[in-house]
Amino acid sequence: MVKRLLLLVMALQVTAACAIAWLLSRLVPADVALLLAVIVVLLVRMAIAANNFRMAARPLPQEARLDWRQRLQLFFHEYVSTMAATSWHMLRHRPRLHLASAPRGLPVLLVHGYGANGGFWVHLAAQLEAQGFSHATVDLEPVFGDIDGYAAQLEQAVQALCAASGSERIIIVAHSMGGLVARAWLRRFGASRAARIITLGTPHHGTDLAQMGVGDNARQMRRNAAWLAQLDADDRKLRGLITSIYSYHDNIIAPQDSCHLPGARNIALPGVGHVAMGRHPEITKRILAEIIGIT
Known part of the structure; x- marks a missing residue:
């Protein structure tokens, strides 16, 4: 779809x-x-x-402010990333399951965000393959469905990757709404299969721009949504499994500190747009560091 x-x-x-x-x-x-x-x-x-x-745009801390050259670089990197993702990578996407011949560490499941598919992960998937990690993508359907419904699909993908790789646990890397799907999955199915959940630009406390979205999932991601409040109350004891990586300059999550999840490991970086998180070198480096550090 x-x-x-x-x-x-x-x-x-x-x-x-x-x-x-x-x-x-x-x-x-x-x-x-x-x-x-x-x-x-x-x-x-x-x-x-x-x-x-x-x-x-929201007020920024002093350490996150950019000069005009950095702002131009931020804008064009996000623009090119968006054009490439929506006009090429997502159109060419096929569900991906890569099993490394000599697997390194735990397998990684890649979960996309709102209005996307597994093609979003083409750059990170290539890095995981080069580093020797088994990995797979999941495509969440329907596009404008309920996030709790996606959690059941994620459970199927987790079981499939565990069965294919022979591993009892996996690492989840999730972009944007995908991070909420991962938390909803954790709430419903428990933490026995999860070694780590790494979220990128996830609106853990909602985003003002969700007012412009359509579908049940967009409504659930709005600021002060009842669904988000219930999720926040339900999963607090499981936050130690989560690393939230986000950008002070995210152009979709507003306010950007909505990505800061109390109880989780939070990493805030400057100069990266929302879609660019899927291919930005600094983000990729942080993700790989998190994955490599998990045993």
Whole structure:
């Protein structure tokens, strides 16, 4: 279903580009008109990304402030990451199960976030394979479903990875909403299979931008949602299993300190956007350090 939605968005962009090119072809040569039309579509996507940063902007601590060059780098890295994920990696995604010939450590299950699929993890999956870790992705359906319903799907994926790898425990790495899915799974199915849960940019206390989302999952991620309050009350004794990695400059989670989970190990970093967490070198380094340190 995610692929169908992304293909629809792609089709709308192509249609818009063709319409703009047709209009411009009356003024300039056809090849120039097509180039200008593509640029217009890319600029619209860039404007959407810029607006997300604007809406998510919150006061920053002194140590997290960036100069103008760092802000430009932050913006373009997030923009390129978003374009690559939504227009290429997620469209080409196939469910992934990689079993290392000589496994290193525990297997890793990769859990995507809202409106995504396992294609989000293409960069980290390559790093895990290079480091000798068995790993798998899970695709949560339906796209706009209930997070507790995803927890049952996650349990199936956990059991499948344990059976395939022969391991009794796994490590979960989860982006955005995926971190809430992991916590809902932990609440429902217990901690016997979980060696560590690493969340990236997860709105543990909700995000203001969820007001713009659709579906049960978006409603559950809104600030002050009753579902989040109940989850917070239910899993406090299990927080020692969780590492929350997040960015002071997340352009989807607002306020950004919503990712700070009391009782968990919290790592806050500057200069990384929400989607860029899936491919940013510093984030990857922190994830691998957490994984390698678990026995």
